[in-house]
Amino acid sequence: MKPVIVNVDFEEMLQGKPARLALRASVEFLALWVQDQPLLASRPYSDEYLRYVQIHSGKPANITTKGEGDFWWGETADVEQMRRLSSKTEFLKWWQARWPLEACACSSWNEVEAAIGEGQWLIKKSDGMSGRGHLRVNRTELSALKSRLENDLGAGVVVEPLFERIRDLSALWLPEEKRFIYYRNLIDERFQWRGAILEKDTHSSLLAGSGEWEKHLLQLQQDVAEQGYGGPFSVDAFFYKKDGREIFHPGSEMNPRKTMGWVTRQLWQKRKSPVATLALVPFVLKGQSWQQATQLTDALLLSPESCPFVWYWIEAESLAELEEKRARFLRAIPGAPVRGKA
Numbered sequence: 001m002k003p004v005i006v007n008v009d010f011e012e013m014l015q016g017k018p019a020r021l022a023l024r025a026s027v028e029f030l031a032l033w034v035q036d037q038p039l040l041a042s043r044p045y046s047d048e049y050l051r052y053v054q055i056h057s058g059k060p061a062n063i064t065t066k067g068e069g070d071f072w073w074g075e076t077a078d079v080e081q082m083r084r085l086s087s088k089t090e091f092l093k094w095w096q097a098r099w100p101l102e103a104c105a106c107s108s109w110n111e112v113e114a115a116i117g118e119g120q121w122l123i124k125k126s127d128g129m130s131g132r133g134h135l136r137v138n139r140t141e142l143s144a145l146k147s148r149l150e151n152d153l154g155a156g157v158v159v160e161p162l163f164e165r166i167r168d169l170s171a172l173w174l175p176e177e178k179r180f181i182y183y184r185n186l187i188d189e190r191f192q193w194r195g196a197i198l199e200k201d202t203h204s205s206l207l208a209g210s211g212e213w214e215k216h217l218l219q220l221q222q223d224v225a226e227q228g229y230g231g232p233f234s235v236d237a238f239f240y241k242k243d244g245r246e247i248f249h250p251g252s253e254m255n256p257r258k259t260m261g262w263v264t265r266q267l268w269q270k271r272k273s274p275v276a277t278l279a280l281v282p283f284v285l286k287g288q289s290w291q292q293a294t295q296l297t298d299a300l301l302l303s304p305e306s307c308p309f310v311w312y313w314i315e316a317e318s319l320a321e322l323e324e325k326r327a328r329f330l331r332a333i334p335g336a337p338v339r340g341k342a
Helices: 008-013 020-023 030-032 049-058 079-086 088-096 107-115 140-150 213-228 260-268 286-293 319-332
Strands: 104-106 121-125 134-137 157-161 162-173 181-187 194-197 233-242 245-255 275-281 310-316
Touching: 008 079, 020 310, 030 049, 030 260, 079 088, 079 245, 079 286, 088 104, 088 157, 088 213, 088 245, 104 107, 107 140, 107 157, 134 140, 140 181, 162 213, 181 213, 181 260, 194 260, 194 319, 213 233, 275 319, 310 319
Parallel strands: none
Antiparallel strands: 104 157, 121 134, 121 157, 162 181, 162 233, 181 194, 194 275, 233 245, 275 310
């Protein structure tokens, strides 16, 4: 059985950057929890951890450090195609032809200056990944950022107001089932992903207030397929508040690859609990602290010792119970964790 390479540095490779094994090592072990193929590992794993995974996942936890593997996270055969599908500016243009959005795709400094008005604004790199490359600015700060931003204008940037976001969610296309599912996301103050919440009662249906989102998503899937991509992809969206109203933003970015929502669903498929979450906190657990965390009952620790994040899994009967379990688990993490790097 051929091993897999969890190439979560997929977007960085599309930018022409070298493979970043440290980034892969912070995530790759999740593959051990959801599939049977061996993992072509970027880091060593203890026998204790591999036994722990097998006991709790019910799957063999096999790793190898040599040979070739199949890329598991994102496809790399057609780099130009994947750059185009991953582009935030191209994605914005696709939605603006179908949905009124408060945002501009900019490729020159003059366009950026013209787009930014009063108040707080967000500038997003078109090819940035996982919340990286986002800048919060106001008009008075803009000139000081000119030299920094000009380096990003070749690929383009998205300029939008700093929305008062209320809820973040994603639509995930499952090609093997030919349908979308929906889940909530936990996003930190830097717009970086911190967790996905899947609710059994709503993961196959749209939230109220999203209008004709599903119709447009199905058209998007057709367009993506016509461009030659047939794998899973997600569309990140959110609700925001303006003038006392809740407004739906149908697509801040598209990820043509597996996602943490995809992993969440794979884990959820075992028991299909009413509510479940896959989440992380930027802590490092070592030695006895890691061992103690594996004994906590409110959440299942997924990450190995010395990982820069604590990855955990929670199942519950309700959203309220899930949040209670999360709070108890985070309070009970032993010792004084070393803060990891996002």
